[in-house]
Amino acid sequence: MGILEVKNVSKRFGGLKALDNVNLSIQENTVHAIIGPNGAGKSTLLNCFVGKLIPDTGSVMFDGHSLLGVTPYKINQLGVSRVFQTPEIFAELTVLENVMIPCFAHRDGSFRMHAFETVDAEVEIREKAEAMLADVNMLDKKNEHAASLSRGDKRRLEMAMCLAQDPKLLLLDEPTAGMARADTNNTIELLKDIKKKRDITMVIIEHDMHVVFSLAERITVLAQGTPLVEDVPEKIKGHPKVQEAYLGGH
């Protein structure tokens, strides 16, 4: 039994069948990559994990909870964090404030009327946020405006924000999209480091094969809304079906 169990999930958008009877089991503490050509349904599948989309049929179970029809903030409180294709951060706030918010959400739950406490007095929260920033080598930028960060730093910040919640499952939607090679390699190192330091399950959706083969322990190839194969990276590389559907095009 995996930490994330997807059974018979289908999703149609009008006449288009985006997901067709997807079955997937993600094992705890693994890095699982989902790859596939454009339009294969990778993002649709991910959106079904976080509550953004509700599948037409089938079930999605995370850690014993059904995720169908559950709002994003509740899914997050269960322990699922998401890194977006374009980093979603609080651009108008400082880097430190950006990380303090998930720390508050982790400690206080989805709502708390803490209007008569002061942020400055929350030493524990600030120390935790600073530790998270240190983890991604951004502590020196903690007082900067998040909007002024480089693309790579925004990605690191978003990662720190997700990790501040101690998620059980981290979903990464093309974490290196639009990045220069150096930034991509930094991100790979960062993710490897995160994996080494804590018990965490990661699901990565990625186009960049370099990223996928550096990180993934298991790979699922998706094509036209259906999983073609699932196996360890070494087997995927040489798989004829994959060559034909995906790698052949490169």
Add this chain to the structure above:
Amino acid sequence: MQLFGLSKKDTLFLLIVIFLTLATPILLQPFAEGSGLAQFNAGYPDLMQRFAIYGIFAIGFNILFGLTGYLSFGHAAFLGVGSYSAVWMFKLLTMNIIPGIILAVIVSGLFALLIGWISLRRSGIYFSILTLAFAQMSYNLAYSVLTPLTNGETGLQIRLSDPRILDGASAAGSLPTTNLFGLAMNDSVKMEFFGRLFTFNVGYYFSAVMAIIVFYIALRIFRSPFGLMLRAVKTNQTRLNYTGVNTRPYTLAAFVISGMYAGLAGGLLAAMDPLAGAERMQWTASGEVVLMTILGGAGTMMGPVLGAGFIKYFENIFSKINDNVLHNWFGPLPDGLENFLVDLVHPFVGKGWHLTLGMLFVLVVMFLPGGLVEGGQRIAALFRRKRKPDGSGPKHQPKQAPHVAE
């Protein structure tokens, strides 16, 4: 020195605000009586009360708009509801303003809970339109359908025949005045020194103390984790949702708090002058508080207060400059030039004060998006740069995060 759980800087800031508020009757009377500039003095009770009351209104509005970015176009509804509640208290219970003001805050809070609960299902322009629609509905209800409750177009007033259970007996003969345990709101102490006449009015000081209290509460909210969440709502609601935060109760709490501020302002308006009319809820009144907040600087602590003062000053002082006054000013000039100048200035003053205000608003939004507060900060930065010309100008330093309360 740290007071009331505020940081050193904020304590100083609060003390300055308290000083300025208490000294207002003196500070707003800079010109000698009888001098040509005396009409620019603003230190008379009626206007000072309005500075404090609309300051409260704008501070509350800023908690919603400045922090969460949700632009309500119907906040005057809460102001009006507050006024009606207070006047009803004056009619039924007592002319002491305390019960009236408490009821005003409670009723407007409940009303805000209802409207906010519905309107906050949408964001952006749709939220604004919903609040506008609710406010206009309230206005029309107050104007016609709910006449038994609001006395329609005439407005709700106190009468001799009102029951006033607690102090009805003492009110025989003439209409009673609103008071605070016997201290009449319209009582003033006048003092003359340095050739200037200073009026210390009970109503103003009561409103001023309320304004200081709610300013302090707003400051605490700005500095709290709750305030941080509200600012996070403004900058990225998607991320906040995916961070495990349910944004709806946060925005609703902000909406209700700002509605209660508006209710307090409405109750105070009625306490200063015990009548309530439907026009207090009209969309122009809702628009006014938006203007105040943006003109002063949305999201800053001082901005809304400055904006409220600015607009009320214009409304009361600029509108009094008529052609006679202008002829007086330009009198020493040759006749042709005098008439030309009077004609030139005429559209911008007197009844045309809206034109001046509108132009100012356009200029502020275009060149100072942070409002008057940003203007002040830029001037301060200019001075700072002059003092140390060693290349430590802003360009060479990391950009500082904007501080929310300056």
